[in-house]
Amino acid sequence: MLDNEATLEIQQLVRDFKPGDGDLLAALHTVQHHYGYIPRPAIGVVARQVRLSEAKVYGAITFYSEFRLTPPPQVLIGWCSGPACRLKGGDRIRKVLEAELGIGMGENTDDNRLGLHLAQCNGTCEHAAQVWVNGDVVGPLTAADTVRLVRRLREEA
Helix, strand or coil: CCCHHHHHHHHHHHCCCCCCHHHHHHHHHHHHHHHCCCCCCHHHHHHHHHCCCHHHHHHHHHHCCCCCCCCCCCEEEEEECCHHHHHCCHHHHHHHHHHHHCCCCCEECCCCCEEEEEECCCCCHHHCCCEEECCEEECCCCHHHHHHHHHHHHHHC
């Protein structure tokens, strides 16, 4: 539960947003920009401000992949799900990432140092199969390259 000070802070962040669906996404972006994620207790504060149910607010958060309900990891690995990457072995890269990290897609390691998420094609297909590490393209990758990458990131994080 958020303490009174944090609740007041979130209320201040979203105070200018109007009731209804129209400002919901903007309010959520504001909260996430401030905290780096959307703390679960903030859902109620946002819901009251825009006069929507907490279920509807939660539904919007979980529907849109850019919203996070957990603090971002120190290192975020984005697996490219685009067709060129998949044709060049991307599905194998995903399996190696999940096995080496010990987490599934959309999860963070227990120490929150590394996270894995689904990323959409950014058009740099000449680097397929690729991943993004904190937004930087890394590729083309083989399964062996991916193992080395994860081990290096673990050491550096």
